[in-house]
Amino acid sequence: MIFVGGVLFERNSTNQGNCDLVALMTHPVLVSASLSFKAIPEKKFSTSDASSDELTKSKHVYLFQREYATVDPMLVDFIGTDEATTCVGIVIRNRNNGMTSVAHLDSPKIVDLGLSQMLSKLGDCGHDTELDHTEQTGGSSEQKDHSFPLCAKIIKALGKSVVKFHIQTLFVLGHNTRKDTAGNALPIFSGVLVETRTGTVIPATFDQTTRCPDEIVRRIRISGSFMDSRWRNKLLETYDTQTDRFIIAPCSWSSRLVRMASFLQQFPDSEVLRTCSTSPFAEAPDFVHNQRRQWDYLIQHPNWKETFQMEEARIFTRSASGGWIMVEPAHEAAD
Incomplete structure (x- = not known):
């Protein structure tokens, strides 16, 4: 169920969520x-x-494309993602x-299972549970082949759920477009950051130094997961909520x-840019550099x-300073 301003949003059942999205986009x-x-x-x-001291000296979790994480505000101060076009x-x-x-x-195909993965770690999400929901995309109103179907699928899934979703911000499509x-x-903003204790959401971007840990492997895993049946229509597991550790599940890549x-x-x-991006004019300046770093690694x-x-x-695992230290497999086995 979707609520806006504390009031139940009446769904339009005639058009598979598309009308719901359009109506929400124009909701005062x-x-x-x-x-x-x-x-x-x-x-x-x-x-x-x-x-950036507030972030770099705090405990934060960063997510790449097709990843998700659920964090405990007692363990993590900030969580965010960017590079959304x-x-x-x-x-x-x-x-x-x-x-x-x-x-x-990044695809309508992962919405249903992806939302289930997200909800599974939020605590009790029964009929009486109320969740705040914020949505932000880099896709403009002109990216109809990419962003609109994805946004419509998300709204459709939220509307069908028995959980009460209170939409706070729907900064998508035309609302997030500039020329x-x-x-x-182009998107006005391509990323968000959440302060976990208050739920405050702000527009944000990150750089190579704040997208830790294991940046290149996690980027490659996005491509590798498309050919791995274990991740079909699912979000990539990245972070362990209970232990505040990044656990990058294995993913193979082919000789191809x-x-x-x-x-x-x-x-x-x-x-x-033309070959590897769905929105070559909207990518960040380091897009090509990051692509080449992945190819070098492969x-x-x-x-x-x-x-x-x-x-x-x-x-x-986290270091005393809030950074990350890799645990060697032999050490983990010994524990």
Whole structure:
């Protein structure tokens, strides 16, 4: 069930969620919320930026595309994601216990199972449970082949649920669209950060130093998961809620993916953008650089078992400073 401004939203059952999305996009409460969200200055986080001390000196969890994590506000201060151009970042927070789940959705196919994964770790989510929901996407109103079907599927799934979802912000599609000097549609914001204890959501971007841990392997796992039946239509497991550890579940990559990496690495930057992005005009300046870093890793590590030793997960625990330390498989076994 969907609630807006504390009132049950009456669903339109005639059009598979599309009309629901359109109606919500024009709902006065959510239009006002989008205008307020748009007025918030975007926070840019980097360990090299003194203004980011609040994040870098706190415990935070970062999510890549197709990943999700549910965090306990007693263990984690912030959780966020960025690099959303046609993807959708959603935040679901349990009003009773403050448990917060964030996901970076990239396809309508993963919505149903993905929401189930998110809800499974938020605590009791029965008929009387009330959850706050925030949705933000980098996709503009002109990205109809990518963002609109994904947003519509999310709204349809929320509407069918027995859980009470109180939508706080629906900063998607036309609400999150601007034009560059050439007339290309771009997202106003491509990322979000949640302060877990208050549930406050702000627009944010991160850099290579604040997207830890295991950045390159996790990026590669996005591509590898498409060919792995264990992850079909599911979000990628990333973080263990109870122990505050990153547990990067094993994912194989094929020799075909390695050959493709070698092939793509020869492309000029402009061709990399055109070939590898659904929104080449909207990508961040480091998009091509990050693609090439992944391809370099695949070329240097063609056998996935070198990365996931003994076919076990890669585990990272927090250091005293709030950073991450990798636990070697032998050490984990000894524990």
